[in-house]
Amino acid sequence: MAWTGPFTKSGKSALVAEGPWSYAMDAIAAHIICERDLLESAVPEGVKPTEDVYMYFADIVSSSPTFPELNYEAPGLVQYRELAFFVKVEFRGENYAYCPFMYVDNDVSLVRGYVAGFPKKMAVIDITRRHPMLKVEKVGGVAMRAGYRIAKLIVKPERDAESNPLDNFGKWLLYRISKPMGVAEFVEIVPEVQYGRIEKGEAKIEIGGGINDELEVFSVKEVVSGVHFSALLRIGSIRKL
Amino acid sequence: MAWTGPFTKSGKSALVAEGPWSYAMDAIAAHIICERDLLESAVPEGVKPTEDVYMYFADIVSSSPTFPELNYEAPGLVQYRELAFFVKVEFRGENYAYCPFMYVDNDVSLVRGYVAGFPKKMAVIDITRRHPMLKVEKVGGVAMRAGYRIAKLIVKPERDAESNPLDNFGKWLLYRISKPMGVAEFVEIVPEVQYGRIEKGEAKIEIGGGINDELEVFSVKEVVSGVHFSALLRIGSIRKL
Amino acid sequence: MAWTGPFTKSGKSALVAEGPWSYAMDAIAAHIICERDLLESAVPEGVKPTEDVYMYFADIVSSSPTFPELNYEAPGLVQYRELAFFVKVEFRGENYAYCPFMYVDNDVSLVRGYVAGFPKKMAVIDITRRHPMLKVEKVGGVAMRAGYRIAKLIVKPERDAESNPLDNFGKWLLYRISKPMGVAEFVEIVPEVQYGRIEKGEAKIEIGGGINDELEVFSVKEVVSGVHFSALLRIGSIRKL
Amino acid sequence: MAWTGPFTKSGKSALVAEGPWSYAMDAIAAHIICERDLLESAVPEGVKPTEDVYMYFADIVSSSPTFPELNYEAPGLVQYRELAFFVKVEFRGENYAYCPFMYVDNDVSLVRGYVAGFPKKMAVIDITRRHPMLKVEKVGGVAMRAGYRIAKLIVKPERDAESNPLDNFGKWLLYRISKPMGVAEFVEIVPEVQYGRIEKGEAKIEIGGGINDELEVFSVKEVVSGVHFSALLRIGSIRKL
Numbered sequence: 016m017a018w019t020g021p022f023t024k025s026g027k028s029a030l031v032a033e034g035p036w037s038y039a040m041d042a043i044a045a046h047i048i049c050e051r052d053l054l055e056s057a058v059p060e061g062v063k064p065t066e067d068v069y070m071y072f073a074d075i076v077s078s079s080p081t082f083p084e085l086n087y088e089a090p091g092l093v094q095y096r097e098l099a100f101f102v103k104v105e106f107r108g109e110n111y112a113y114c115p116f117m118y119v120d121n122d123v124s125l126v127r128g129y130v131a132g133f134p135k136k137m138a139v140i141d142i143t144r145r146h147p148m149l150k151v152e153k154v155g156g157v158a159m160r161a162g163y164r165i166a167k168l169i170v171k172p173e174r175d176a177e178s179n180p181l182d183n184f185g186k187w188l189l190y191r192i193s194k195p196m197g198v199a200e201f202v203e204i205v206p207e208v209q210y211g212r213i214e215k216g217e218a219k220i221e222i223g224g225g226i227n228d229e230l231e232v233f234s235v236k237e238v239v240s241g242v243h244f245s246a247l248l249r250i251g252s253i254r255k256l
Numbered sequence: 257m258a259w260t261g262p263f264t265k266s267g268k269s270a271l272v273a274e275g276p277w278s279y280a281m282d283a284i285a286a287h288i289i290c291e292r293d294l295l296e297s298a299v300p301e302g303v304k305p306t307e308d309v310y311m312y313f314a315d316i317v318s319s320s321p322t323f324p325e326l327n328y329e330a331p332g333l334v335q336y337r338e339l340a341f342f343v344k345v346e347f348r349g350e351n352y353a354y355c356p357f358m359y360v361d362n363d364v365s366l367v368r369g370y371v372a373g374f375p376k377k378m379a380v381i382d383i384t385r386r387h388p389m390l391k392v393e394k395v396g397g398v399a400m401r402a403g404y405r406i407a408k409l410i411v412k413p414e415r416d417a418e419s420n421p422l423d424n425f426g427k428w429l430l431y432r433i434s435k436p437m438g439v440a441e442f443v444e445i446v447p448e449v450q451y452g453r454i455e456k457g458e459a460k461i462e463i464g465g466g467i468n469d470e471l472e473v474f475s476v477k478e479v480v481s482g483v484h485f486s487a488l489l490r491i492g493s494i495r496k497l
Numbered sequence: 498m499a500w501t502g503p504f505t506k507s508g509k510s511a512l513v514a515e516g517p518w519s520y521a522m523d524a525i526a527a528h529i530i531c532e533r534d535l536l537e538s539a540v541p542e543g544v545k546p547t548e549d550v551y552m553y554f555a556d557i558v559s560s561s562p563t564f565p566e567l568n569y570e571a572p573g574l575v576q577y578r579e580l581a582f583f584v585k586v587e588f589r590g591e592n593y594a595y596c597p598f599m600y601v602d603n604d605v606s607l608v609r610g611y612v613a614g615f616p617k618k619m620a621v622i623d624i625t626r627r628h629p630m631l632k633v634e635k636v637g638g639v640a641m642r643a644g645y646r647i648a649k650l651i652v653k654p655e656r657d658a659e660s661n662p663l664d665n666f667g668k669w670l671l672y673r674i675s676k677p678m679g680v681a682e683f684v685e686i687v688p689e690v691q692y693g694r695i696e697k698g699e700a701k702i703e704i705g706g707g708i709n710d711e712l713e714v715f716s717v718k719e720v721v722s723g724v725h726f727s728a729l730l731r732i733g734s735i736r737k738l
Numbered sequence: 739m740a741w742t743g744p745f746t747k748s749g750k751s752a753l754v755a756e757g758p759w760s761y762a763m764d765a766i767a768a769h770i771i772c773e774r775d776l777l778e779s780a781v782p783e784g785v786k787p788t789e790d791v792y793m794y795f796a797d798i799v800s801s802s803p804t805f806p807e808l809n810y811e812a813p814g815l816v817q818y819r820e821l822a823f824f825v826k827v828e829f830r831g832e833n834y835a836y837c838p839f840m841y842v843d844n845d846v847s848l849v850r851g852y853v854a855g856f857p858k859k860m861a862v863i864d865i866t867r868r869h870p871m872l873k874v875e876k877v878g879g880v881a882m883r884a885g886y887r888i889a890k891l892i893v894k895p896e897r898d899a900e901s902n903p904l905d906n907f908g909k910w911l912l913y914r915i916s917k918p919m920g921v922a923e924f925v926e927i928v929p930e931v932q933y934g935r936i937e938k939g940e941a942k943i944e945i946g947g948g949i950n951d952e953l954e955v956f957s958v959k960e961v962v963s964g965v966h967f968s969a970l971l972r973i974g975s976i977r978k979l
Contacts, residue, residue, distance in 0.1 A: 018917045020857035021839050024779045028839070028952045030859045033917070039390035056747045076387045087396035087410050088949045089884040091382030116744050116751070122860035125845060126852060130918045134743030136753045137845035139621060141332030141644060146280035146317045148452055148488040155328035161812040162623060162639025163646050169328050191919075194741045194756070195853045195976070198919065211389055226811045229751045247389040253918070259676045262598050262616035265538045269598070269711045271618045274676070297506045329708045330643040357503050357510070363607060363619035370608060371677045375502035377512045378604035380862060382885060402571040403864060403880025404887050405946075432678075435500045435515070436612045436735070439678065467570045470510045494677070521869035558869045569878035569892050573864030623814030628762035628799045630934055630970040637810035651810050693871055729871040 016081055019126055031127045032082040038248040039078075043142060043156045043170050044071035045218040046180035048237040054102055057115040057232040059190045059201075067103035068233060069112070069181045070220075071242075072096070072142045072156025072168055077124070095121030096140035098158045098166060100233065103184040106201070107256075112184035116230065118158055118165060131253060132191030132202040136228075138165050154243055164223030165230065170241035173216030179244055182208070188256075201256040211245035218242075257322055260367055272368045273323040279489040280319075284383060284397045284411050285312035286459040287421035289478040295343055298356040298473040300431045300442075308344035309474060310353070310422045311461075312483075313337070313397025313409055315383045318365070336362030337381035339399045339407060341474065344425040347442070348497075353425035357471065359399055359406060372494060373432030373443040377469075379406050395484055405464030406471065411482035414457030420485055423449070429497075442497040452486035459483075498563055501608055513609045514564040520730040521560075525624060525638050525652050526553035527700040528662035528721040531714075536584055539597040539714040541672045541683075549585035550715060551594070551663045552702075553724075554578070554638025554650055556624045559606070577603030578622035580640045580648060582715065585666040588683070589738075594666035598712065600640055600647060613735060614673030614684035618710075620647050636725055646705030647712065652723035655698030661726055664690070670738075683738040693727035700724075739804055742849055754850045755805040761971040762801075766865060766879045766893050767794035768941040769903035769962040772955075777825055780838040780955040782913045782924075790826035791956060792835070792904045793943075794965075795819070795865045795879025795891055800847070818844030819863035821881045821889060823956065826907040829924070830979075835907035839953065841881055841888060854976060855914030855925040859951075861888050877966055887946030888953065893964035896939030902967055905931070911979075924979040934968035941965075 016026030016033050026033070047068050054064035077093045078086055085093050097119045101112040118138035119125055128135040143154040154172065158165035187204040218241025224230030257267030257274050267274075288309050295305035318334045319327055326334050338360045342353040359379035360366055369376040384395040395413065399406035428445040459482025465471030498508025498515050508515075529550050536546035559575045560568055567575050579601045583594040600620035601607055610617040625636040636654065640647035669686040700723025706712030739749030739756050749756070770791050777787035800816045801809055808816050820842045824835040841861035842848055851858040866877035877895065881888035910927040941964025947953030 017915065019852075020855070020913065020915045021859070022780075022782055022857065022913050022915055023838070023952050023955075025952065028780075028950060029915075030857075037390060039387035041387075057745075057751075059745055074385075076385055076390055078390055078392075083392075084949065086392050087384050087394040089382070089398065090384040090396055091380070091398070092884055092950060094382070094385055115746070122845070122848060125848065129742070129849060129852070130916045132743070134745065134753075136744070139332070139641070139644075141330070141335070143328050143331040144315075144317055144335055146282075146486075148450070148486065149278060149280035149317055149319055151319075151324075151327050153328040155331055157330065157332070157644025159621070159641045159644050159646075161815055162621075162641050162649055164641075164644060167644055190743065190745050192740065192743045192745055192752075193853045193919075196914075196916075196919075196921065209389070226807065227751060227815060229746050229748065232746075245387075245389065258674065260611075261614075261672065261674045262618070263539075263541055263672050263674055264597070264711050264714075266711065269539075269709060270674075271616075298504075298510075300504055325708065333643055333709060356505070363604070366604060366607065367611060370501070370611070371675045373502070375504065375512075377503070380882070380885075398885025400862070400882045400885050400887075402574055403862075403882050403890055405882075405885060408885055431502065431504050433499065433502045433504055433511075434612045434678075437673075437675075437678075437680065467566065468510060468574060470505050470507065473505075519872060521872035523869075556867075558867055558872055560872055560874075565874075568874050569866050569876040571864070571880065572866040572878055573862070573880070576864070576867055621814070623812070623817070625810050625813040626797075626799055626817055628764075628968075630932070630968065631760060631762035631799055631801055633801075633806075633809050635810040637813055639812065639814070691871070727869075727871065 019130065031123055032079050034079050035249065036077050036079045038075050040073040040075045041245045042071045042073040043154050043168055044069065044242040045168055045220055046239040047220060047235050048239060050234040050236060053232045053234050058104060058113060061106060062113055063105040065103045069101045069184060070168065072098050074142045074144065092123050095119050095124045096142055098138065098140055101181060101184060104188065106188055110185035111188035112181060113188040132189030161225055161227055163225035165228060166223060167221040169219045170243050171216040172214035172243040174214065176213045176215040179213055179242060180240065202253060203256050204253050205251040207249045207251040209247045213242065213244040215240050215242055259371065272364055273320050275320050276490060277318050277320045279316050281314040281316045281489065282486045283312045283314035284395050284409055285310065285483040286409055286461055287480040288461060288476050289480060291475040291477060294473045294475050299345060299354060302347060303354055304346040306344045310342045310425060311409065313339050313383045315385060333364050336360050336365045337383055339379065339381055342422060342425060345429065347429055351426035352429035353422060354429040373430030402466055402468055404466035406469060407464060408462040410460045411484050412457040413455035413484040415455065417454045417456040420454055420483060421481065443494060444497050445494050446492040448490045448492040450488045454483065454485040456481050456483055501612065513605055514561050516561050517731065518559050518561045520557050522555040522557045522730065523727045524553045524555040525636050525650055526551065526724040527650055527702055529702060529717050530719040530721060532716040532718060535714045535716050540586060540595060543588060544595055545587040547585045551583045551666060552650065554580050554624045556626060574605050577601050577606045578624055580620065580622055583663060583666060586670065588670055592667035593670035594663060595670040614671030643707055643709055645707035647710060648705060649703040651701045652725050653698040654696035654725040656696065658695045658697040661695055661724060662722065684735060685738050686735050687733040689731045689733040691729045695724065695726040697722050697724055742853065754846055755802050757802050758972065759800050759802045761798050763796040763798045764968045765794045765796035766877050766891055767792065767965040768891055768943055770943060770958050771960040771962060773957040773959060776955045776957050781827060781836060784829060785836055786828040788826045792824045792907060793891065795821050797865045797867060815846050818842050818847045819865055821861065821863055824904060824907060827911065829911055833908035834911035835904060836911040855912030884948055884950055886948035888951060889946060890944040892942045893966050894939040895937035895966040897937065899936045899938040902936055902965060903963065925976060926979050927976050928974040930972045930974040932970045936965065936967040938963050938965055
């Protein structure tokens with residue numbers, strides 16, 4: 016019943032309960048074009064970045080059939096907010112969506128991601144929640160950490176859309192590092208996404224960073240589109256490359 | 257443009273921007289019967305408690321037409337979670353819903369409430385968020401503060417309902433205290449509530465408390481009903497009694 | 498036993514217990530010279546700023562003899578971090594230290610300050626803690642709020658000093674605003690400070706701000722000195738002007 | 739320069755910078771005797787608990803010579819609070835201090851511990867900070883998570899002491915689990931501790947727990963002593979058993 020410690024014989028005290036986990040989310044995203052050369056410093060040897068970058072802020076409810084009680088007995092453990100960046104790259108002759116930076120505000124998500132290879136850190140993340148009884152013209156996300164801005168994204172949903180730009184980047188590629196455990200390896204994830212509504216529109220982006228977050232690798236040349244969508248994500252497969 | 261400091265000539269730096277504020281919410285609530293005698297110690301002189309108590313956990317998006325940009329430029333400032341208790345009381349010959357304890361997780365809400373007379377404190381509050389793509393059988397709220405549990409409420413929505421039990425308690429009565437400002441007075445609020453869906457069902461409640469939160473005044477004798485609802489709240493009128 | 502709500506007959510549930518409060522602190526501070534004209538927009542009518550500004554980050558333990566148990570039963574309620582700005586001003590023919598912006602990370606402090614007239618807001622604040630068994634060459638403070646940086650200050654303590662520059666600014670002047678309570682008035686505070694060690698040295702400052710924090714009023718022309726000190730503060734007197 | 743992701747070529751964006759890390763701390767601790775049988779459910783096969791348990795709340799400043807700037811540029815990343823439990827056990831013929839539960843309030847610490855095998859989770863932790871200018875008779879620590887109390891410990895320092903009871907438990911034993919990485923193994927750590935002042939006195943303990951924290955395994959039969967100490971900890975050696 017447990018993917019991680021703390022170990023107990025029942026398995027009920029584990030930080031990350033066993034999956035498979037589902038992730039229901041409302042997300043604010045953007046497809047942007049960045050300086051290719053700067054992206055080089057954020058990818059490992061053998062990974063060739065293109066200039067296509069996708070970023071999203073997501074408000075997420077996760078759930079596992081092995082411990083569904085958490086969703087109402089301790090909802091703070093399985094709900095969280097996330098900011099992620101994906102770079103379209105070439106690796107061993109294939110296109111991938113490589114994730115160099117990911118921020119969450121919840122420890123279950125942090126470690127659940129860490130063991131898969133997601134480069135998660137904690138940040139304070141706020142995301143506009145749309146309520147059916149309150150009109151908002153725009154939606155936004157902001158994240159901060161260590162005293163500085165991480166990123167800000169504002170999207171004005173203007174029209175329904177058929178697809179999410181991230182889906183053209185390829186399967187997901189992660190670089191899992193845990194030096195004290197002797198681990199430094201590539202991981203491939205095939206996501207399974209089922210979309211609710213997808214809307215597109217104008218986006219406004221500010222990317223920050225600081226001493227422990229070299230986000231200056233994202234120098235935005237062009238904003239292709241802003242996206243607002245809801246989706247249900249499952250991990251189709253995960254394997255070490 | 258400002259209800260409070262910090263003062264600047266533009267008014268844009270105020271902790272609480274001028275209203276009128278609207279509050280769109282999803283709430284998990286319960287109507288409970290408590291020991292009447294214990295409630296006495298949580299109300300001021302002149303206020304006579306009945307044994308009817310209403311508690312709710314609410315996930316709230318607030319918005320003011322004087323500063324709507326906050327909802328997407330800095331969404332964390334106007335979104336928050338709240339736990340409140342209301343006791344049906346008699347005061348000067350009328351029935352009121354008197355609020356002895358209220359918890360939030362946001363400073364704008366804390367001070368916006370404080371100046372009206374709401375007895376707000378900060379707590380860490382988590383509430384089940386229902387996502388259309390993820391089924392949950394039950395919804396729950398938990399709150400903690402100062403190292404101890406404040407309260408926990410789990411509701412199983414079973415049937416649509418017409419009304420919310422709080423609406424039978426009367427107008428809202430607050431006791432506004434700010435000793436260093438020489439203030440100790442009663443305030444009457446007439447809320448204007450527009451409901452979305454209201455559901456009722458079984459509720460399970462645990463009330464905690466500790467050295468700075470005398471929640472032992474709520475000794476639950478009976479749970480009348482659990483409620484799950486969405487609503488849009490505005491303050492119809494507010495006056496000093 | 499209570500300065501504020503929540504009201505209970507015992508007084509033990511109040512957010513702010515009755516004082517007099519003492520504040521033991523370790524602080525990182527700087528005396529800076531700013532553009533005088535810009536400061537105009539952060540002070541009320543009748544207050545004339547000079548170009549002298551003092552800012553500090555402080556790690557504070559507060560305590561009241563009316564409720565000393567809080568310091569070990571619920572230490573998180575009485576310990577907090579604070580960032581404040583003071584501008585040397587002229588008001589009705591006297592010099593004052595006027596406080597236009599103040600940030601804390603604790604609700605007791607927020608409301609205890611609010612009722613006196615301190616323009617407090619919540620921020621995430623981190624401050625170097627010096628431990629006797631770990632050498633550090635520099636000490637720093639950072640604060641962030643609403644997705645953006647508020648301020649950062651790094652001081653390299655180089656020599657012992659006799660005095661703290663703030664003490665030459667005058668008594669403290671606050672502008673207490675609570676529009677829904679009909680309050681907009683000046684407050685004068687005479688602080689009583691007892692110093693531990695005071696050190697001075699180089700300081701490095703970055704001031705941020707954003708949509709709800711007009712900190713661009715602080716345009717730093719010169720850093721006079723950085724300060725690192727410990728002190729015990731009490732409020733000598735407080736009166737409405 | 740990095741023990742974990744996020745990977746960048748400079749190594750500066752890693753959540754956990756390379757060590758060796760030092761930990762300067764002020765701690766409130768207790769040596770307690772618990773029901774041996776209940777402890778069985780919190781240890782893996784092959785580990786035999788005794789009835790001796792040690793718990794501590796610690797306020798910690800960590801530092802690594804590979805990235806000392808963090809201590810003043812971003813102090814929140816390297817300072818944190820921790821609550822840990824150690825059980826004296828027998829394992830393969832030797833005595834060990836086995837750690838079944840550990841809580842922190844910082845992500846760097848969480849993952850730095852996780853990769854070593856410490857069973858860390860996030861909690862909200864508050865600990866009395868003693869300030870030289872403010873007398874306190876007792877010191878306390880409280881921790882809460884997921885809506886419930888984790889633990890509370892109050893110690894009244896009464897006399898100087900020579901040693902810390904934990905040091906008689908043996909080397910540290912951890913059970914490192916990361917099922918998605920195929921890891922489930924024992925780890926032995928030899929701590930190197932240099933003490934500042936050690937004081938002993940009466941202790942008062944409350945242990946909580948809830949759906950994700952089976953702390954009912956700690957049924958306190960006797961409090962042997964409370965401890966208040968400062969120390970500098972380094973990891974002497976770490977090896978997989």
